[in-house]
Amino acid sequence: MSTVQVSFPISSTPSLTQKSAPVQAPAAPAAGPAHSALPWANGLLAAAAWLGLAALTALWPNKEIGFSDWAYTQEFAVSCAVIAGVLLVIAFAGERLGAFFQRLKPAGPWLVAGAVLLAIWQVLTAKTGVLPPPFFAPPQSLFEVFIDDASRLGLSTAHSLRLLASGIGIGALVGFVTGVWVGWSRLAGYWVHPLLRFLGPVPASALLPLAFFFAPSSYSAAVFLIALATFFPVAVLTWSGVANVNKSYYDVARTLGASNWFLVLRVAIPAALPQVFVGLFMGLGAAFSVLITAEMMGVKAGLGWYLQWAQGWAAYANMYGALLVMAVLCSGLITLLFTLRDRVLVWQKGTVKW
Known part of the structure; x- marks a missing residue:
């Protein structure tokens, strides 16, 4: 009496030692318009710095040392406030400004440093007189030069x-x-x-x-x-x-x-x-x-x-x-x-x- 041998292909049955393929997590969704609309951190900091410079110039009286007052002090303060407003708009507009924002973005730390340096210059000259006139003049004196001369x-x-x-x-x-x-x-x-x-x-x-x-x-x-x-x-x-x-x-x-x-x-x-x-x-x-x-x-x-x-x-x-x-x-x-x-x-x- 003959016996019939039945064989099964090896590939048809899963091996007990075979490791299953790892399940990949779904990719994170791409950043949408909400991400691009986030305010620019350096822009907000720069706007705050320029607004602080405007407040320091306008609210701290100038020290009288041979001068009754420095000309164009209020105009300088208003200009600093305008710069702060422009930076605030740019910070919230962000990527929607396109190439202009990409060019301005690397200059963020310099925009903050510029306002801080001008504030130090303002304090040492017009506000305290540590650097005495006429050898040292405050930033608003440049307004007088560029306007009157x-x-x-x-x-x-x-x-x-x-x-x-x-x-x-x-x-x-x-x-x-x-x-x-x-x-x-x-x-x-x-x-x-x-x-x-x-x-x-x-x-x-x-x-x-x-x-x-x-x-x-x-x-x-x-x-x-x-x-x-x-x-x-x-x-x-x-x-x-x-x-x-x-x-x-x-x-x-x-x-x-x-x-x-x-x-x-x-x-x-x-x-x-x-x-x-x-x-x-x-x-x-x-x-x-x-x-x-x-x-x-x-x-x-x-x-x-x-x-x-x-x-x-x-x-x-x-x-x-x-x-x-x-x-x-x-x-x-x-x-x-x-x-x-x-x-x-x-x-x-x-x-x-x-």
């Missing part, structure tokens, strides 16, 4: 901008051409490079007497000094960039039949542009220092002249206002140069450090 300060700023643009433009152009020439030509590298290393480190302001003696006018002397201060860093950094271009780039271009002009214009200069912009940044700082020195010595208009005039009349509030304009002007030009660099070198963004 706006025409003279604006004209001085325009003159400085024209002088700065002329000097930097000439110095950057000549320095760029010289740097490319020295970096490409062995003959220029032999004769011009030692002169750059010997005469370049001499401060442009040290040549101030010679410039005003040989130049036909004080304006042209100032342009020459600013151009000289810009020329040296641009020339040296451009020369360094051209001289350090990878030689394989030239070999590949020559293999494809490139001429010397093509190698200079399409290989050497583009590869050296990051170094060129570093030279421009350095030249801009040097040009600003020479600008103020030149305007103080002989130019009849400009921010340097305005600073000298304010010091002569002991108008220190006007001097602080001019220094603030200079800081904003220099920062704006640097930001503009950064923007230009990002646009020109966008094709090198993956190969150079930004």
Whole structure:
């Protein structure tokens, strides 16, 4: 009698030792409009700080030290209150403001610190007189400068901008051409490079007497000094960039039949542009220092002249206002140069450090 064996597939019966798959928890729901509508914490803190500055300015009487009262005190307090209101609106609007909020958000701690620093400045000058006038003036004195002396300060700023643009433009152009020439030509590298290393480190302001003696006018002397201060860093950094271009780039271009002009214009200069912009940044700082020195010595208009005039009349509030304009002007030009660099070198963004 035969027996029939019945076998079952192993996969059809679950093993006692087989572990069951873990049950995944449901994903958390995405943040909805209610989350984006939450108030911005730094914005609320900044609004409170600016509101406190407004209350301190308006409610704490100014100490009389040689002055009956500081002008524009109430106007300064109202302005601080307006800033606090704007920050409060931004804090509650949040993400609904889009790109504007994303740009302003990193500045939250600085908005708080700015109000705190202004409050300390206010207390030490107008409220307690720890820093005595006229050498130290409270923040509302800048309102008086920018309102009552706006025409003279604006004209001085325009003159400085024209002088700065002329000097930097000439110095950057000549320095760029010289740097490319020295970096490409062995003959220029032999004769011009030692002169750059010997005469370049001499401060442009040290040549101030010679410039005003040989130049036909004080304006042209100032342009020459600013151009000289810009020329040296641009020339040296451009020369360094051209001289350090990878030689394989030239070999590949020559293999494809490139001429010397093509190698200079399409290989050497583009590869050296990051170094060129570093030279421009350095030249801009040097040009600003020479600008103020030149305007103080002989130019009849400009921010340097305005600073000298304010010091002569002991108008220190006007001097602080001019220094603030200079800081904003220099920062704006640097930001503009950064923007230009990002646009020109966008094709090198993956190969150079930004």
